Amino acid sequence: MTKEPANDSHTLIMQLKERLKREQDLRRDAERDAAQVRDRFQRERLKLQAITDIAATHEHEEPLRWASHIALATLTRQTCWCHCRAYYFPFEAQGRSQAFATTDGHASPLDHESTLLTPSALEWLDSNEPLTLYQDRLTQRPCGTTEPNWPESLPRRCLYTIGLDGEGFGGFELFGWQEDEDPDFSNELMQSLARELAHIYKSERDRHSMEQMAYQDPLTGLGNRAAFFRDLDNLATQQQRLALVYIDIDGFREINDECGHDIGDLYLCRIAMRLCDEPHRLSVSRLGSDEFMVLLSLEASPQPALELAEALLQRLRQPIVIEDHLIEPGISAGLAIYPDDANTVHTLFYAADLAIYRAHESGGNTLRRFDADIANSTKERKQLAQQVRQAVNSDEFETWFQPIIGADRRIVGAEALLRWTAPQAPGPAEFVPVLERQGLMRSVGYQTLARVMARAAQWRREGLHFEHISVNVSPAQLREPVFVDQVATLLRETGLPAYCLILEITESLFISAERPVLGRLANLRRMGVKLALDDFGTGYSSLGYLQWMPLDILKIDKSFVARLDGEPARRDITIVRAIIRIARACGLSVVAEGIETEVVARRLVSLGAHYLQGYHFSRPVAETAMRALLREHKPSGKQR
CATH class of the missing domain: 3.30.70.270 (Reverse transcriptase/Diguanylate cyclase domain)
Structure with a gap:
């Protein structure tokens, strides 16, 4: 028996309806999934665009300011938050905090005095908790009546930390009217923006620290x-x-x-x-x-x-x-x-x-x-410096000699003196400081020392009698680590006995009391070279040097000697007598320089000076004239 057609049609219709419903459900699910994918894609596109825009601010003069404006504008456009602030801790304790705000997508800097975050937000930032960045943290609190700094009539607020690796740099404070329809997206967007701003902040802080090191004096805090x-x-x-x-x-x-x-x-x-x-x-x-x-x-x-x-x-x-x-x-x-x-x-x-x-x-x-006087003198000094350099290159400096006389009025030695022999050339008081300032004294001093030692050795070979030859040594030469080796080499090459060489040192060198220099002086004395302190009495603590400095000879400055001419005051004679007695008690020989009269010479001998030097006996003379003077004073006995 066959079924009725009406029942079969009804069943078929019901099956088709069920199939249609399933297909509609599947289509809705697919459309929903597609919409979610589109939304996800749109989210990622928005985040990527914001991150790209923020990254581009690295080349801006104020990258943190502009990056903050982009981030805040993005939040106001893409989330429920219609008013946003960003606040950063200062780079240093004395610095000013930086604050920025955005309303309805229009970014602007905030006045520091009126735009600090709300009291509870500041308390939140200053506490230990926000100094750790919680990637999934989103805190919402209802508006309170005790915080008048909030934007008016905005009932909702969000706080979010800006930081990296557990270190907080600042935070977002966001305000809105309504519930967030997509809190997951808002949270993701804030996480991405906060991370990028943290990188910008850290880069700016590092740059600021480097600038501080480059431009700040670490002791006083002033500029360097x-x-x-x-x-x-x-x-x-x-x-x-x-x-x-x-x-x-x-x-x-x-x-x-x-x-x-x-x-x-x-x-x-x-x-x-x-x-x-x-x-x-x-x-x-x-x-x-x-x-x-x-x-x-x-x-x-x-x-x-x-x-x-x-x-x-x-x-x-x-x-x-x-x-x-x-x-x-x-x-x-x-x-x-x-x-x-x-x-x-x-x-x-x-x-x-x-x-x-x-x-x-x-x-x-x-x-x-x-003033004009300084300008003119500076011009003259420049000209002199140029002339001195040219004179060094042209070998215009010569060595002259001033005899040193013993108490028996015979020549016992000579002091070598540098002279500039060009017409109208200035004296040593003018050109020697220029040589020192120009850094030329090392080479000129070494050439002079080598020339003098060679001449002295030659005179000894010729049978000309003298006890010693004195050469002035500049502080610049003694600061050279190779100076002692240079002297030793010259002694060996010239054949001059070490006891015949006297190196005259200025008192300014002893005032500095540099340990390496003192060590070189001690080494020179161990070699047999004698050391003389020149211009004694013109420094700050001359007597103190005699207790601990490696010295053999003391040269009384001519300013003391000149006072002994005519009818000297009792005090002047007493000072010179005291200097000579102290030197003798310390085992030092005494040379009185600057003697210009016979009266002064006799007084110094009577006071106990060992050697005399000055215009009264001879002005500085050239090498040939010095050789002639030595021949005149040649002793009959055999030279030691």
Whole structure:
């Protein structure tokens, strides 16, 4: 028996409906999945675009500011949060925090005084908890009535940390009207943006630290030499009148020696603080150990630059008490004005440098303004320096000799003296300092020493009698590690006995008391070379040298000898007698130099001087004349 057609049709229709429903469900699921994929793709595209835009800010002058604006604008456009702030900890404790805000996609910097995060947000940032970055953290809190800094009528808030590797750099504070329809996307977007901003922040902080090291003096916190020239360049391009005061602290080395380096460092910091209190300052820098640079604005000041600088130095010279030490600062300074004294920054610095050089020449603890006299003398010094270099290249320097006389009035030796033989050439008092400043004294001094030792050895071979030959040695030569070896080589090559060579050392070398130099002097004495202290009595603590310096001979400065002419005061005779007695008691021979009369010669012999030297016996003479003098005084006995 067959089924009725109506029932079969009904079943078929029901099956088709079920199939259609399944297909519709599958299609909806596919469309939902496709929509989710599109949404996911759109999310990734938005995040990638924001990250790309943020990464591009690395080349901007203010990358953190612009990266923050991009991040905040992205959040206001793509999430429910319609008002956003970003807040960063300062790069250093003394720095100012940075804050940015965005409303409705328009980014703008915030005024520091009025845009600090809400009190609870600041408390959250300052606590230990947000210093760890939680990648999945999203904190929402209802608006409270005790936080008036919130944007008005925005009931919802979100806080999110900006940081890396457990270190918090700052945070987002976001406000909105309504619930977040897609908190997962908002969280992902904030995570990505916070991570990129953290990288920018860290890069900027590292760059800031490097700049601080490059431009900041680590002791005083002032700008260093590089910062000074940077500021000078920037100010000069503004075409404003300014004064440069080059400051040097007198006697700073003595303060370090007497009080210790810790006190010396605190002393420098106190000076730096006083310089920073100058109301007209544009820039303050520490140029070197005890040198400072101050740029003063002359635009708004009714006082002349010289008065401003004098007032500044008066404040610096006020006594300073550090622990148990009372220090009365001595300040030397050079002043130069832009553009009056110089039309470029480098010539301005050079002008101030020349001015402070003159201040030191005047005895220190004074202020000197750059003027025409300094400019003219500088031009003359440049010309002299050029002439000296040319003279060295042309071998225009010669060695002359001044006899040294014994108490029996016979020649016992000679002092070798450098002379510039060109017409109208200056004397040694002028050209020797130039040789030292130009760094030429090492080569000239060695050539002179070699020439003198060769001549002295030749005279001995000729049978000309003398006990010793004296040669002046500059501090620059003694600072050379090879100097002792050079002397030993010359003694060996020339055949001159070591006991015939006297090296004359200036008292300034002993004042510095450099340990390597003292070691070289001791080595020279062990070789048999004799050492003489020249110009005794002109230094700070001459008597102290006789206790511990390796010396054989003491030369009394001519300033003491000159006072013995005519009718000398009892005090002058007493001083010279005391010097000679002390030298003899220390086992030193005494040479009195600068003798110009027979009366002075006799008095010095009676006071106990061993040797005499001066114009009364002979002026410095050339080598041929010195050989003739030695022949005249040739003894009948055999030379030792």
